[in-house]
Amino acid sequence: MKIAVLGGDGYCGWATALYLSKKGHTVAIVDNFIRRQWDHELGAQTLTPIRPLSDRLRVWKDLTGRTIESFVGDVTDYEFLAATMKEFEPEAIVHFAEQRSAPYSMIDRKHAVGTQVNNVVGTLNVLFAIREINPNCHLVKLGTMGEYGTPNIDIEEGYIEIEHNGRKDVLPFPKQPGSFYHLSKVHDSHNMMFACKIWKQRATDLNQGVVYGTVTDETSIDEALINRFDYDEVFGTVLNRFCIQAAVGHPLTVYGKGGQTRGFLDIRDTVRCVEIACLQPANPGECRVFNQFTEQFSVLELAQMVQEGSKKLGLNAQIDHLPDPRVEAESHYYNAKHSKLVDLGLRPHLLSNSLLDSLVNIAVEYRDRVDHSLFLPQVNWRNSTNDRRRPVGAAAGATVS
Amino acid sequence: MKIAVLGGDGYCGWATALYLSKKGHTVAIVDNFIRRQWDHELGAQTLTPIRPLSDRLRVWKDLTGRTIESFVGDVTDYEFLAATMKEFEPEAIVHFAEQRSAPYSMIDRKHAVGTQVNNVVGTLNVLFAIREINPNCHLVKLGTMGEYGTPNIDIEEGYIEIEHNGRKDVLPFPKQPGSFYHLSKVHDSHNMMFACKIWKQRATDLNQGVVYGTVTDETSIDEALINRFDYDEVFGTVLNRFCIQAAVGHPLTVYGKGGQTRGFLDIRDTVRCVEIACLQPANPGECRVFNQFTEQFSVLELAQMVQEGSKKLGLNAQIDHLPDPRVEAESHYYNAKHSKLVDLGLRPHLLSNSLLDSLVNIAVEYRDRVDHSLFLPQVNWRNSTNDRRRPVGAAAGATVS
Numbered sequence: 001m002k003i004a005v006l007g008g009d010g011y012c013g014w015a016t017a018l019y020l021s022k023k024g025h026t027v028a029i030v031d032n033f034i035r036r037q038w039d040h041e042l043g044a045q046t047l048t049p050i051r052p053l054s055d056r057l058r059v060w061k062d063l064t065g066r067t068i069e070s071f072v073g074d075v076t077d078y079e080f081l082a083a084t085m086k087e088f089e090p091e092a093i094v095h096f097a098e099q100r101s102a103p104y105s106m107i108d109r110k111h112a113v114g115t116q117v118n119n120v121v122g123t124l125n126v127l128f129a130i131r132e133i134n135p136n137c138h139l140v141k142l143g144t145m146g147e148y149g150t151p152n153i154d155i156e157e158g159y160i161e162i163e164h165n166g167r168k169d170v171l172p173f174p175k176q177p178g179s180f181y182h183l184s185k186v187h188d189s190h191n192m193m194f195a196c197k198i199w200k201q202r203a204t205d206l207n208q209g210v211v212y213g214t215v216t217d218e219t220s221i222d223e224a225l226i227n228r229f230d231y232d233e234v235f236g237t238v239l240n241r242f243c244i245q246a247a248v249g250h251p252l253t254v255y256g257k258g259g260q261t262r263g264f265l266d267i268r269d270t271v272r273c274v275e276i277a278c279l280q281p282a283n284p285g286e287c288r289v290f291n292q293f294t295e296q297f298s299v300l301e302l303a304q305m306v307q308e309g310s311k312k313l314g315l316n317a318q319i320d321h322l323p324d325p326r327v328e329a330e331s332h333y334y335n336a337k338h339s340k341l342v343d344l345g346l347r348p349h350l351l352s353n354s355l356l357d358s359l360v361n362i363a364v365e366y367r368d369r370v371d372h373s374l375f376l377p378q379v380n381w382r383n384s385t386n387d388r389r390r391p392v393g394a395a396a397g398a399t400v401s
Numbered sequence: 402m403k404i405a406v407l408g409g410d411g412y413c414g415w416a417t418a419l420y421l422s423k424k425g426h427t428v429a430i431v432d433n434f435i436r437r438q439w440d441h442e443l444g445a446q447t448l449t450p451i452r453p454l455s456d457r458l459r460v461w462k463d464l465t466g467r468t469i470e471s472f473v474g475d476v477t478d479y480e481f482l483a484a485t486m487k488e489f490e491p492e493a494i495v496h497f498a499e500q501r502s503a504p505y506s507m508i509d510r511k512h513a514v515g516t517q518v519n520n521v522v523g524t525l526n527v528l529f530a531i532r533e534i535n536p537n538c539h540l541v542k543l544g545t546m547g548e549y550g551t552p553n554i555d556i557e558e559g560y561i562e563i564e565h566n567g568r569k570d571v572l573p574f575p576k577q578p579g580s581f582y583h584l585s586k587v588h589d590s591h592n593m594m595f596a597c598k599i600w601k602q603r604a605t606d607l608n609q610g611v612v613y614g615t616v617t618d619e620t621s622i623d624e625a626l627i628n629r630f631d632y633d634e635v636f637g638t639v640l641n642r643f644c645i646q647a648a649v650g651h652p653l654t655v656y657g658k659g660g661q662t663r664g665f666l667d668i669r670d671t672v673r674c675v676e677i678a679c680l681q682p683a684n685p686g687e688c689r690v691f692n693q694f695t696e697q698f699s700v701l702e703l704a705q706m707v708q709e710g711s712k713k714l715g716l717n718a719q720i721d722h723l724p725d726p727r728v729e730a731e732s733h734y735y736n737a738k739h740s741k742l743v744d745l746g747l748r749p750h751l752l753s754n755s756l757l758d759s760l761v762n763i764a765v766e767y768r769d770r771v772d773h774s775l776f777l778p779q780v781n782w783r784n785s786t787n788d789r790r791r792p793v794g795a796a797a798g799a800t801v802s
Contacts, residue, residue: 078510109479109529113522120521120588121514124581128510131785152570153563162554162563162575167734169553171575174563175591180525183595187521187588190576194584198728198782327599333568381599384532 002026003278004088006075006126007096008068009053010035011228012142012211012270016094018218018225019271020278021066028069028088029053030081030097038104042388044232044374047244047366048214051224059224075122078129085133092138092278095126098184102146102326103234103379105181107386112180119184120191127195138281139192139203140274145263145293145336147186147207149176150329155336158205158289178328179381189289196287203286204277208270209263209293212239213355214362216268227267229362232374239264239302241375243356246310246317247363248370255377256324258300259331263293263338266349276344291338294348309356313364325377403427404679405489407476407527408497409469410454411436412629413543413612413671417495419619419626420672421679422467429470429489430454431482431498439505443789445633445775448645448767449615452625460625476523479530486534493539493679496527499585503547503727504635504780506582508787513581520585521592528596539682540593540604541675546664546694546737548587548608550577551730556737559606559690579729580782590690597688604687605678609671610664610694613640614756615763617669628668630763633775640665640703642776644757647711647718648764649771656778657725659701660732664694664739667750677745692739695749710757714765726778 008017008029021027031053039045051059057068069088073080075097085093098119099105105115123141130137148155151174160173172193175186192203214229230236231244233253242252265273273292282288297305300319307317324330342348349355363370379386409418409430422428432454440446452460458469470489474481476498486494499520500506506516524542531538549556552575561574573594576587593604615630631637632645634654643653666674674693683689698706701720708718725731743749750756764771780787 109525112529113525116521116525116588116592117518120517124510124514124517128513128785151572153565153568153572160563160565160575162561164554164561164563167554171552171554172577174561174572174575176573177591177595180592180595183588183591186591187517187584190578190584190587191517191581194578194581199785384529384600 001091003092004028004090005094006030013096015216016271016274030071032074047229048226078125085129095141101235102179102181106379116184120187123188131199140277143205143207144185145207145209146182147175150332152333157291193287200285202282204282205289206292210237213267233377242306243359244363247360248367251318251320252303254303256330261298261334265293268349290340325380327381402492404493405429405491406495407431414497416617417672417675431472433475448630449627479526486530496542502636503580503582507780517585521588524589532600541678544606544608545586546608546610547583548576551733553734558692594688601686603683605683606690607693611638614668634778643707644760645764648761649768652719652721653704655704657731662699662735666694669750691741726781728782
């Protein structure tokens with residue numbers, strides 16, 4: 001089928017675009033490269049040397065014979081988005097084109113406002129473009145498990161039946177997001193449910209857990225297709241960061257007690273979940289929600305697994321408990337349902353020692369590119385302004401233990 | 402106390418500013434007059450001839466000796482907002498400065514995006530300004546009962562205890578807002594709860610019902626202090642519109658069956674609720690929610706009351722059932738709690754025949770200003786683009802029955 005991947009130059013987006021292309025779908029990537037610009041703003045670079053999109057797509061074409069079109073522009077620019085939809089005529093839009101880092105959104109007011117405006121306006125534009133150009137197009141939108149927060153009850157997939165004073169209804173699951181970024185996804189979810197109701201649109205909201213891994217079958221074909229592998233405190237996800245810390249002999253940075261429990265998944269499952277959602281679309285008027293993760297772990301459990309696994313590789317990883325820069329429960333009940341994607345055919349890649357080994361080995365391969373000063377949290381939720389500027393060369397030495 | 406009223410030149414804001422000033426508080430109005438500009442955009446004017454803010458404040462000073470300061474600017478402009486807070490040093494901020502019309506937000510994409518960006522960015526700016534300039538300042542924010550939608554269970558005040566699979570938690574009440582405007586208020590509510598959590602701010606979210614009436618003790622002192630009385634399909638609230646329709650012999654425009662049930666309150670209670678919230682502020686870290694209405698009615702019940710009441714004034718009001726331009730249940734369960742403000746001292750003005758008489762009489766007084774073409778709905782929720790432009794003079798005749 002014809003699938004547009006918005007944000008297809010990013011971490012999950014790139015892996016997804018290649019996977020869908022390999023599976024025979026006609027894929028277009030829509031991206032404005034702002035994710036690469038944020039790296040420059042933060043003074044951080046992915047561990048792996050990613051190529052420009054034009055190179056990536058040329059190599060993909062050379063090696064596989066498959067063409068992925070690219071449309072360069074910003075989904076918050078409606079005229080661009082509408083023109084793209086008219087030209088490409090997608091049957092499904094996979095929407096990754098959002099600012100996706102919680103710490104980035106918590107830097108200061110401008111980053112909070114920028115994140116919410118970017119994400120909310122982009123998604124509104126997508127909803128209107130579908131309504132105006134092809135109402136039958138299925139929106140597959142990346143949400144986050146972080147929309148739910150950590151309630152003291154089981155987390156359902158999007159909706160919950162509530163019995164109250166002798167009456168019942170099925171209502172949207174209450175949301176308690178933990179950053180201005182997570183809030184933006186909650187805003188999106190409400191906007192999507194409403195658009196499905198009034199315009200009979202089809203939408204799937206993928207409430208994704210924390211993604212780990214970097215290699216997929218497609219990105220590993222050639223080094224020119226290599227995916228991002230972020231390890232900095234702003235865009236690096238926790239398990240990826242731990243593996244890189246272990247590889248370079250930096251203590252694993254656990255925030256607080258480490259009892260924060262979340263849903264996790266391998267990036268190889270991200271790409272499969274997206275295809276499953278595309279191939280079995282929501283009905284007109286339906287805004288369905290899938291909790292897209294495969295296993296729950298606490299942050300400390302992950303640190304201990306990385307510590308244990310890296311021993312075999314001759315590495316001796318320490319665990320540091322830093323004061324938690326976030327405002328969150330450091331130990332809490334957590335039980336989130338995640339059966340709908342499995343029911344539709346997902347066979348999860350569970351977290352394994354071999355996956356951890358491979359991540360640590362990639363990190364060892366590129367260890368010369370690691371800037372140790374990027375590991376430590378510099379964005380504190382309790383501040384309304386966080387200054388991330390560092391004197392050139394000053395911080396790196398200070399953070400190596 | 403020192404109270405800043407953001408949006409103090411608008412319908413509820415103006416009445417509130419005068420009431421608080423009369424009660425001895427030191428009041429500042431912060432406004433950018435965009436509400437007056439929307440009237441020009443829509444080709445609609447309030448029934449009552451409102452004066453420029455500078456005139457209003459001069460007359461208020463002349464007649465009462467009380468000064469209300471004004472700060473002219475946009476709360477989405479952070480530098481302006483911060484400078485205003487530093488100069489005025491409010492102990493409470495009453496935040497009415499939002500686009501408040503559901504139909505306006507549903508005109509087209511630009512109005513939807515404009516409403517959400519304006520409202521979300523304005524409220525984020527207020528939250529950051531409080532955090533950065535005076536963390537003890539209490540935010541009294543106008544939300545709406547429309548955030549809840551019409552669930553099939555009783556509506557609580559902001560939060561609900563949910564028992565699920567043998568566990569319990571008190572969680573934000575699930576939201577099912579019915580327009581891009583109502584969605585913007587839901588976004589605000591989530592942002593506020595989060596700011597209270599991470600920064601220990603004090604906030605009260607007033608989920609206000611549909612306001613009716615125009616006269617308060619203060620606005621009636623002099624015609625120069627007269628308040629807005631909107632009757633157009635975009636900014637006119639339903640009961641006010643019915644009274645004006647009855648006064649000029651236009652059928653009362655009920656959408657669909659008229660079984661849509663909502664919470665309503667007299668504008669004289671709006672101003673008292675706001676003062677109650679200011680005088681008994683939320684605790685640090687608390688985001689409390691009050692459902693601010695006094696009675697529930699269905700739209701058809703209101704139409705019948707206006708029809709009945711206007712008979713005594715020699716008017717023979719007809720009721721027209723128009724196709725509902727909104728996507729909403731035309732009959733449904735509705736039972737919303739509203740005891741918290743009463744517990745804090747509110748003595749409601751219940752809807753009475755004398756109030757209806759007074760509204761109809763004001764409408765009769767200004768009947769020459771009524772443009773009949775503004776009564777009929779021109780914004781349909783099912784369309785993503787509604788063209789409200791009319792040929793000059795073309796529509797008025799067509800809509801008088």
